[in-house]
Amino acid sequence: MGVRRPSAGVRAAVLALDAGNSKTDAALVGADGRVLGTGRAGGFQPQLTGTGAAVDVLEQAVTQAARAAGLPGPAAAAGASGAAGAAGAAPAGLPYADTVSACLAGADFPVEEQQLADAIAARGWGAATQVRNDTFAILRAGLPAGRPPRGVAVVCGAGINCAGMLPDGRTARFPSVGRISGDWGGGGGLAREALWSAARAEDGRGGPTGLAAALPGHFGLGSMAALIEALHLGHLAWRRVHELVPVLFEVAAAGDRVAAALVERQAKEVVAMASVALARLDLLAQEAPVLLGGGVLTAGHPQLDGPIRAGLAERAPLARVSVVAAPPVLGAALLGLDAVGAPPAAHAELRAHFG
Structure with missing residues (x-):
């Protein structure tokens, strides 16, 4: 859908930012819920990059959104500040919105949320700034319209995370910074586990699995030894191991026991995170939405979706499971x-824009 250009000098109610490991989206939204402009970076x-460089990426998306809304970009606004800017006033054209609502990857601890909020506030994009982990974006997007936020979301994309929220503002969450915080799986974790199993199958340390041929075959290689060498020497970029996740599911669907065991474990991890979050919010004995998001969970793999729903039906019988x-x-x-x-009505207008 298109965007509505505001009149000159009009300020949005919300500058929304969603930033993950692979992309950043920005949207300027009016008080009536209409989208004024969007941007992507x-x-x-x-x-990896430091806070300043990371916020520079946000600024690229904000600049696009501002221009789409007919507003000057941050650089132009700063350049137009003149004497007023030297005196400490906000540059002309800023702030763009009453509030910045940012859901960001890497905002895993309150101290990180505060650091990022301070860095974003310093850019002057909004009169107020609120930063949350990006899991909360999936949670809020999937909750029913017209009701206070209440439910739990599990996101399984490059990594895995879970967050829950109640109308009174209480939340449940996990650090989700990798194995040191007890996490297992996500796209990156599944790919690494598949490589581990395939390597051991080929050299005899582990049991047989079709992964030993399917994983190197995806890259046109003839053996796991060749794939290991290519990754180790940098001939194949490590970021491409994420391409192996669909291969893992294909091998599991064909009946391979090793691959199927990895998928089953991922399902159990999703169920565990959701159940614990529901318990922390006293929602186990109540009807509550459990929302699934991220590339691994939205791909529609029956061998993953079925066990997740079955596991939640056992541990949280009143949970209402849906994919966002x-x-x-x-x-x-x-x-x-x-x-x-x-x-x-503003919430409904916004939802209608994004379909």
Whole structure:
């Protein structure tokens, strides 16, 4: 759908930001829920690039959204500040919105949320700034319209994470920074486990599995030894191991026991995270939505979806499980509309824009 250009000088109610490892989305949203402009930039990785460089990526998306809305981009606004800017006033054209609602990868601990909020606030894009982990964007995007946020979301994409929220503001979450915080799986984890099993199958340390031929075959290689060498020497970029996740599911669907065991373990991890989050929020004995998002969970793999639903039916019988297909930036924008007290009609308008 298109965007509505505001009149000159009009400020949006919300600047929504959703930033993950692979892409960043920005949307300027009016108080009535209409989208004024959108923008997209690359991946957001503050742990690798540093906070400043990561926020620079956000600025690229914000610049696109501002221009689409007929507003000056951050650089132009800063250049137009003149004497007022030297005196400490906000540059002309800023702030763009009443509030910045940012759901960001890498905001795993409160201290990281605060650091990122401070860095974003310093750019002057919004009169107020709120930063959450990007899992909350999936959670809010999937919750029913017109109701206070209440439920749990599990995201399984490059990594795995879970978050829950109640109308009174209480939340349940996990650090989700890898194996040191007890995590297992996600696309990256599944690919590494598949490689481990395939390597051991080929050299005899492990049992046989079709992964030993399927994984190197995906890259046109004849053996796991060749694939290991290519990854180790950098002839094959490590980021491409994510391409092996669909291969793992194909091999599992064909009846391979080793591959199927990895998929089964991933299902158990999703069930465990969701059940614990529901328990922390006292929702195990109540009807509550459990929302599934991220590339691994939205791909529709029956051998993963079935065990997840069966496991939750046993551990959380009243949970209502659904998959969230809406873009996460919708969730960030809805959280922003929540913060400014927008009416239900605004939420409905925003949802309609993103389909």
